[in-house]
Amino acid sequence: MRLTKQFWLSLAAIGGLLVSVAWMAGLFSSKVAPGNKAPTTAYLGETLRVTTSLLTLSERAPGSVVAKENTIIASRLLAQLKTLTVRAGDKVTQGQRLASLDDADLTAQVAQVQAEQDANNAQLQQAQKQLERAQALLQQGLVAINQVDEWRAKVDELLARRNALQQQLTAAQVALGYATIHAPFSGTVVERLVEPGTIVAPGTALLSLYNPAQLQVQAAVREQQAAHLQVGDSLTIYVPAAKLTQQATISEVVPVADSNARSFLVKLDMGLLPGVIPGMFAELEYPLEQRPAIMIPAALVQQYGQLDMVQVVENGQLSRRYVRLGRSLGAEVEVLSGLNVGDTLAAL
Structure with missing residues (x-):
């Protein structure tokens, strides 16, 4: 009984193997009659x-937007800052009054020199009259010539003093003018550095100012390519933050290379662009070769x-x-x- 069961299991395994071989050989699939491949349609379009x-190959160099015309406005006097009329972001025009310093001492100095001038002019006028009288009496033989010389020396002394006082008055008036600070050009205030009431010394910075109408892009160009760039060439610049593309003109190629980066600093002038301010990132595109x-x-x-x-x-x-x-x-x-x-x- 046991041998009969093993026999039937072996027979079933052999039968399954034969069916698998027949299926892989394609005996159970329908055959396609032999024939020619259907012809494809010819392409008749454009x-x-x-x-x-x-x-034309090109390369981009990173750079920055800078103000071509910018300045730090500083005091030229030792005095107390009385007023400062502008703040960061304010627009100013050339000649506009920006700040004033305490000018009481300078005003008094101008008045003192003017008073000395008045006194000297009075003395000079009197001395000139005395000289004229002495010269008339000398012609009549009534006075000695040394008296005429004395009055002539007095007149010369007072004339010299008049010239010196005029120089002193000019210097005092110039110093008084430094007490009022005006904008050297039209632009935008970048930063307000001091507040009214501060005692400022000569050279103390009060304001930072730049002209937004005169901007530059400065970029470092590889030394191999900088040799082919010349002042006056027009190149393309990109300002990603403002989403702007602009043509700019090379105004300067610094003739000394950066020994660390092996590059030259190239400066390009650009026109007034909306939304572009100094400090923004910019890219300069310059041609390499043609192939x-x-x-x-x-x-x-x-x-x-x-x-x-x-x-x-x-x-x-x-x-x-x-x-x-x-x-x-x-x-x-x-x-x-x-x-x-x-x-x-x-x-x-």
């Missing part, structure tokens, strides 16, 4: 011939995952061609490999 064109390249419309490239593909027309039929892309320039893209000059693309 095509594009692959050619080469000169590609032949295969450029095709970017719209003809199809993406499959990480792969790029184009449709190529070969013998009137469409076929896929995978390509490796390079730089994108506007509506065109560079093809590094996968296409040859003379290939025909389907303009789908």
